[in-house]
Amino acid sequence: MSKQRIVVVGNGMVGHKFIDNLLQDPKADQFDIVTFSEEPRLAYDRVQLSSYFSGATADDLMLTSEGYYRDNGVNFVLNEKVTELDTANNQVVTSSGRVESYDKLVLATGSFPFVPPIPGNDQEHCLVYRTIEDLEAISASAAQSKIGVVVGGGLLGLEAANALKAAGLETHVVEFAPRLMAVQLDEGGGKLLRRKIEELGVNVHTEKATKEIVAGENCRYRMNFADGSHLETDMILFSAGIRPQDELARQFGLEIGERGGIVVNDSCQTNVDNVYAIGECALWSGRIYGLVAPGYTMAKVAVSHITGGDEQFRGADMSTKLKLLGVDVASIGDAHGNTPGAQSYTYNDEIEQVYKRLIVSADGKKVVGAVLVGDVDAYGNLLQLMLNDMDLPGNPAGLILPAGDGEAAMGLGVDALPDTAQICSCYDVTKGMIKEAVASGCTDMGAIKGATKASTGCGGCAALTKQVLDAELSNLGYEVKNDICEHFAYSRKELADIVRVKKIKTFDELLDSHGKGLGCDVCKPAAASILASFWNEYVLEDNLVGLQDTNDVFLGNMQKDGTYSIVPRVAGGEITPDKLIVLGEVAKEYNLYTKITGGQRIDLFGAQLHELPVIWKKLVDAGFETGHAYGKSVRTVKSCVGSTWCRYGVDDSVGFAIEIEDRYKGLRSPHKLKFAVSGCTRECAEAQSKDVGVIATENGWNLYVCGNGGMRPRHADLLATDLDAETLIKYVDRFLMFYIRTADRLQRTSVWLENLEGGLAYLKDVVINDKLGLAAELEAEMEANIANYQCEWKTTVESPEKLKRFRHFINSDATDSNLAYVVEREQRRPAFKEERIAAVELAD
Amino acid sequence: MSNWTTICKETDLTPDTGLCALLDGEQVAVFYSKKTGELYAVSNFDPIGEANVLSRGIIGSIGEAVVVASPLYKQHFDLKTGACLEEPEHTLKVYPVRLEAGEVQLQPA
Numbered sequence A: 001m002s003k004q005r006i007v008v009v010g011n012g013m014v015g016h017k018f019i020d021n022l023l024q025d026p027k028a029d030q031f032d033i034v035t036f037s038e039e040p041r042l043a044y045d046r047v048q049l050s051s052y053f054s055g056a057t058a059d060d061l062m063l064t065s066e067g068y069y070r071d072n073g074v075n076f077v078l079n080e081k082v083t084e085l086d087t088a089n090n091q092v093v094t095s096s097g098r099v100e101s102y103d104k105l106v107l108a109t110g111s112f113p114f115v116p117p118i119p120g121n122d123q124e125h126c127l128v129y130r131t132i133e134d135l136e137a138i139s140a141s142a143a144q145s146k147i148g149v150v151v152g153g154g155l156l157g158l159e160a161a162n163a164l165k166a167a168g169l170e171t172h173v174v175e176f177a178p179r180l181m182a183v184q185l186d187e188g189g190g191k192l193l194r195r196k197i198e199e200l201g202v203n204v205h206t207e208k209a210t211k212e213i214v215a216g217e218n219c220r221y222r223m224n225f226a227d228g229s230h231l232e233t234d235m236i237l238f239s240a241g242i243r244p245q246d247e248l249a250r251q252f253g254l255e256i257g258e259r260g261g262i263v264v265n266d267s268c269q270t271n272v273d274n275v276y277a278i279g280e281c282a283l284w285s286g287r288i289y290g291l292v293a294p295g296y297t298m299a300k301v302a303v304s305h306i307t308g309g310d311e312q313f314r315g316a317d318m319s320t321k322l323k324l325l326g327v328d329v330a331s332i333g334d335a336h337g338n339t340p341g342a343q344s345y346t347y348n349d350e351i352e353q354v355y356k357r358l359i360v361s362a363d364g365k366k367v368v369g370a371v372l373v374g375d376v377d378a379y380g381n382l383l384q385l386m387l388n389d390m391d392l393p394g395n396p397a398g399l400i401l402p403a404g405d406g407e408a409a410m411g412l413g414v415d416a417l418p419d420t421a422q423i424c425s426c427y428d429v430t431k432g433m434i435k436e437a438v439a440s441g442c443t444d445m446g447a448i449k450g451a452t453k454a455s456t457g458c459g460g461c462a463a464l465t466k467q468v469l470d471a472e473l474s475n476l477g478y479e480v481k482n483d484i485c486e487h488f489a490y491s492r493k494e495l496a497d498i499v500r501v502k503k504i505k506t507f508d509e510l511l512d513s514h515g516k517g518l519g520c521d522v523c524k525p526a527a528a529s530i531l532a533s534f535w536n537e538y539v540l541e542d543n544l545v546g547l548q549d550t551n552d553v554f555l556g557n558m559q560k561d562g563t564y565s566i567v568p569r570v571a572g573g574e575i576t577p578d579k580l581i582v583l584g585e586v587a588k589e590y591n592l593y594t595k596i597t598g599g600q601r602i603d604l605f606g607a608q609l610h611e612l613p614v615i616w617k618k619l620v621d622a623g624f625e626t627g628h629a630y631g632k633s634v635r636t637v638k639s640c641v642g643s644t645w646c647r648y649g650v651d652d653s654v655g656f657a658i659e660i661e662d663r664y665k666g667l668r669s670p671h672k673l674k675f676a677v678s679g680c681t682r683e684c685a686e687a688q689s690k691d692v693g694v695i696a697t698e699n700g701w702n703l704y705v706c707g708n709g710g711m712r713p714r715h716a717d718l719l720a721t722d723l724d725a726e727t728l729i730k731y732v733d734r735f736l737m738f739y740i741r742t743a744d745r746l747q748r749t750s751v752w753l754e755n756l757e758g759g760l761a762y763l764k765d766v767v768i769n770d771k772l773g774l775a776a777e778l779e780a781e782m783e784a785n786i787a788n789y790q791c792e793w794k795t796t797v798e799s800p801e802k803l804k805r806f807r808h809f810i811n812s813d814a815t816d817s818n819l820a821y822v823v824e825r826e827q828r829r830p831a832f833k834e835e836r837i838a839a840v841e842l843a844d
Numbered sequence B: 001m002s003n004w005t006t007i008c009k010e011t012d013l014t015p016d017t018g019l020c021a022l023l024d025g026e027q028v029a030v031f032y033s034k035k036t037g038e039l040y041a042v043s044n045f046d047p048i049g050e051a052n053v054l055s056r057g058i059i060g061s062i063g064e065a066v067v068v069a070s071p072l073y074k075q076h077f078d079l080k081t082g083a084c085l086e087e088p089e090h091t092l093k094v095y096p097v098r099l100e101a102g103e104v105q106l107q108p109a
């Protein structure tokens, strides 16, 4: 049987989703796929478009790649618009004249920004906000402007206003309606949103109809309004709504709705055989859905129909929760209370600036809608109550009232949700899927995200996902307890708080006041790490030494035969020939196996206890410091060679790496910390796979956090852009101390962030906006830690008392007779079991 | 019968840490717990990691048992019985140990 030919017009978010779903289908090999994109690239994440202004690149936004399409046999043509449709002959024609026949045609042409027909709206600095090219034009225009106006105070308009504000422009929003976000918010919500946004320095003008755009006196343009007033501005961004891109369908005779949109049925078929429409261009039951999740559902439905399934599109919920200009806003269901007989509860706190309105059915039993501004924690609960048609609890007002001191906010009890309840709408993850993931061993948020993708899209469902996870864990009999071990009924974070607040300096003090038993190999090193993070005393003090893992006790990494490895610090990976020679000589003298590490330093293996001090004496004398390779602590700051030598270098990455490494060297933390600095965006230092990554740009340094290589790789998140060195250091101080204070034992920054409620946005709030008012404290703690830095090996080799520990036997100068080595590739290594006998004999 | 061998002075002990002594060609790990006020002595060889490292482990308690955790792979050994809590097929030799006139003394197991 020959393959069916599927032509997909438009490779936007939904067109791509359709293709991806079809490729995942068991029948995928029965289809040939061709897609045409009017844009110069394959699908990217339009939802995250605004992140372009905070440093994301076009590459970061990509949802797929040309390689992926090629590998899966998907033909694609970029920069190619489909211009004609011949449904009688099952053919399309493109702008370059290419004719393509189809068995099935899928229209996923999306929508286009509506620009109101105002005279003067077509001038050079009058722009829209939909594609990456639009963003480039906005950036270029903003660079030549001082004042910017956004026409339209809806969701996208406010996002656009944020972008202009971030670009440093005096920003205005001009709205035709009497309030902002008129579709999603009621009057009270709109009013508070306006107040908050104005406090952030954005000027809001409502009930303004623009009559014309003419040349300005002080600025490039002047907007004249119908009421006789006017506003001068250098650029104008139109964000006055979208219109379905139905041009092609309209010209070639498909059925179109009265106000636009390609009419489709429950299977996403148009009125013409073998032609489907999905996404923002499709009109279902008289409605256009301007959100991506319904588009994704349509994509699924169309794939199902084409492959012989029977999934149906049944409409979609348009509730939303988002952050606009830093203000939390959510709208659920019938936000305006248009349902006949609807009644409402309203909570309006003008002091804390929180507005919540819960709209319930005439009988008071069900949620029909809600508006939340300033505090959207109730979103997940309310949405689930509505979507699952659940009865309200006895005291519905409790759902929006703030919790009193000490009591938890009223939840709906996720146990009440049916398994079919959709928790994550971005990835269509149900409660049942999360339960399955828990049952198969995912016991924290990071694992749940990995297994189900829940809350990895917009993140709006994070709190709810966590509730389902916790409920399921306790249903399965897991105690959701974060106790660090049997000796302390506290989590690591709580222990860190106790140590910090009560100024506890020893483990015994901590155990006597807050624990029981003798402690163990879990709580002791954890306590040692906490004590070191906050007080940073010499780790071999008598009252600390018994807490440390052997690596910290002997300031080296224990290898499998009980010998240690030695890693001196080589800050930034920069080393002089003389120092290299010293390392070589020492290695030769003590017959140490030598290897270059991934962190750009040199590891010398096979030193016995009694050899460590002599070796380190030589190294310290030659100017080396300990590298803390043995500690759960700051390890290395890797760097590329940077602008001092590299033809492409933008800044001195080596210099900055050394500065950073010298600042944080030895900082003990819940787990090891790795840094890197790249001198340009080619990123040779691989900074985006590190806990802290720094990349030079033309305008300063970009700061990435919480990346990880290793077992579970994670791409770092961009925390802040275009920083000067001083600000960057400040942010890193705060970030590290916040992590040290709040992470679990042995939790890398990557997993920590994934489990941090509020995620990256919250982290930014804490580190950049100082939401918790902690910044000064965190910086001071870091300063104190740095002030107490000492090279532990220097202190140790100078202390005869401490050196006593460095011998194998207390009562003999003999060494461990169990060690045996063989030579491989011209260096020695520990003998394997089967090699041992021969090796020992040889040694004798 | 007095076959006690002095291995070091009391002042050589650091509370809550271990040290290794050579007793008739055998390696013995000796620990002193400040909280229990007791000395413990077991063989230094870790039968699971197969290296002479136990004196370098962290001591503590699990339930009622006083234990040392192997610094290699973290299994726990009961310092009184020598039993491995995670892999009971392994046990350590336990040595009599005492403090006598400021000296730490061992007897063969």
Ligand SMILES: Cc1cc2nc3c(=O)[nH]c(=O)nc-3n(C[C@H](O)[C@H](O)[C@H](O)COP(=O)(O)OP(=O)(O)OC[C@H]3O[C@@H](n4cnc5c(N)ncnc54)[C@H](O)[C@@H]3O)c2cc1C
Pocket: A009, A010, A011, A012, A013, A014, A015, A016, A036, A037, A038, A039, A046, A047, A048, A049, A050, A080, A081, A082, A083, A108, A109, A110, A111, A129, A130, A131, A156, A159, A245, A248, A278, A279, A280, A281, A289, A290, A291, A292, A293, A295, A322
């Ligand atoms: C700034 C911004 C923020 C947003 N935020 C959110 C949000 O927070 N949540 C949310 O759910 N949604 C959001 N959206 C909406 C979301 O992006 C859309 O719902 C989604 O992109 C719709 O996907 P689509 O494939 O239907 O259309 P598109 O992604 O627009 O893709 C259509 C593609 O088809 C191409 N095309 C059109 N005609 C032709 C032709 N004749 N030949 C070839 N190619 C053609 C277009 O060039 C385009 O590339 C946002 C949109 C923007 C612009």
